[in-house]
Amino acid sequence: MSGLIAATTSAVDKRKALRAGLSSGTIQRLPGAINPLTAKLIQEIGFEGVYVSGGAFSAGLGLPDIGLTTLTEVIEHSRQIAGVTDLPVLIDADTGFGEPMSAARTVLAAEDAGVAGLHLEDQVNPKRCGHLDGKAIVPTAEMVRRLRAAVTARRDPNFVICARTDAAGIDGIDAAIERAKAYADAGADLIFTEALHTEAEFAKFRAAVDIPLLANMTEFGKSKLIPARVLEEIGYNAVIYPVTTLRLAMGAIERGLREIHETGTQEGQLDRMQTRSRLYELLEYERYNEFDSGIFNFTLGGNQ
Ligand SMILES: C[C@](O)(C(=O)O)[C@H](CC(=O)O)C(=O)O
Numbered sequence: 001m002s003g004l005i006a007a008t009t010s011a012v013d014k015r016k017a018l019r020a021g022l023s024s025g026t027i028q029r030l031p032g033a034i035n036p037l038t039a040k041l042i043q044e045i046g047f048e049g050v051y052v053s054g055g056a057f058s059a060g061l062g063l064p065d066i067g068l069t070t071l072t073e074v075i076e077h078s079r080q081i082a083g084v085t086d087l088p089v090l091i092d093a094d095t096g097f098g099e100p101m102s103a104a105r106t107v108l109a110a111e112d113a114g115v116a117g118l119h120l121e122d123q124v125n126p127k128r129c130g131h132l133d134g135k136a137i138v139p140t141a142e143m144v145r146r147l148r149a150a151v152t153a154r155r156d157p158n159f160v161i162c163a164r165t166d167a168a169g170i171d172g173i174d175a176a177i178e179r180a181k182a183y184a185d186a187g188a189d190l191i192f193t194e195a196l197h198t199e200a201e202f203a204k205f206r207a208a209v210d211i212p213l214l215a216n217m218t219e220f221g222k223s224k225l226i227p228a229r230v231l232e233e234i235g236y237n238a239v240i241y242p243v244t245t246l247r248l249a250m251g252a253i254e255r256g257l258r259e260i261h262e263t264g265t266q267e268g269q270l271d272r273m274q275t276r277s278r279l280y281e282l283l284e285y286e287r288y289n290e291f292d293s294g295i296f297n298f299t300l301g302g303n304q
């Protein structure tokens, strides 16, 4: 049964792995998982970690990314994803769902959900996507209070608290660097440098800040899409592809639905689909026989 239904690696070990990865000199690549099944694929392909995006989660609920989702919803979604993967899971906790005490509660809930780390951002409530104009940030001292509350609350010292600064797009990169230094002093383990534009900006940030850095390679935003290898050369420690799997899936879903609508059949889409046999392989369907031989007692014909 080992590894079926739920992953075998404990949350404690996953947090140790994330810490070790962040100080390894090898960039940790964390694609966003839109659901637990996607997290299984991320693990199978060989990435170092899994990201849970607030933007993708709210979009999946049919909502914009403007702070409408709740602590409970995000934690439950994250718990399901963390439960099926041996990889560390980093989650998007927006502004911490309220005042500093709520940020502390978010950390406790995330620990209980088996998550390896979370990021808190310095935007005002209600927050918005970091790649949109018109966002606003709280004073540095307020974000420091948010972070101190989070850092003090954690029970597992290896739980990663990542501080995201949205300041570059508002007050410029120098102000963002100053904030990052204050956030590191407040106990942040990792800095998420939101919405930088070019390699030169990423390099400038790297030169100025001593602790690990995370890059956000989200599509159709403010940042150039810089390959992981280049980010690693610059000295970044982690990179997220937060909404990529949602955009890939939704692009394919829209094309497929339009074709069915126009032609009356999905026949032309079959070679773009994950086959039944590939799905079953990913789910390790056959191994569930170990538990109950009545579950996988059939064979699949060709082309499935
Ligand atoms: C990383 C992010 O916070 C997310 O929710 O995934 C978003 C990504 C996006 O909207 O493209 C962000 O604010 O950058």
Ligand SMILES: [Mg+2]
Pocket: 053, 054, 055, 065, 092, 094, 129
């Ligand atoms: Mg977000």
